[in-house]
Amino acid sequence: MRVIGLDIHRAFAEAVAWQEGKLKRIGRIDMRRRRSLAVGAVSAGR
Template identity: 60%
Template sequence: MRRVIGIDVHRTFGEVVVWEDGRLRHAGRIDMTRTALEGFGKTLLASDEVVVEATANSMARARVGWRR
């Protein structure tokens, strides 16, 4: 089963959506802090595909790494 997570990055938060089984659902907001991003990363599956908006604050996510 393919799951794609998209994050629309804003200054202090990101809007998260999940596409799974042909359906798109809003998964809430995530703070753009290291702690919040690390916690979110721990909920991801190794098979998840994550798409992050390329914007100034996407560097916060890049610094955290989310690699498994």
């Protein structure tokens, strides 16, 4: 089983994954509106 964790702040979020007993840093995600909309559009295939 894989568990994803997010530490969300105003401008960014830190993402980590817990899998097979190990914690892995996924990285920092930009949470500003313009960037979030762009990520959503890519995820939706637009």
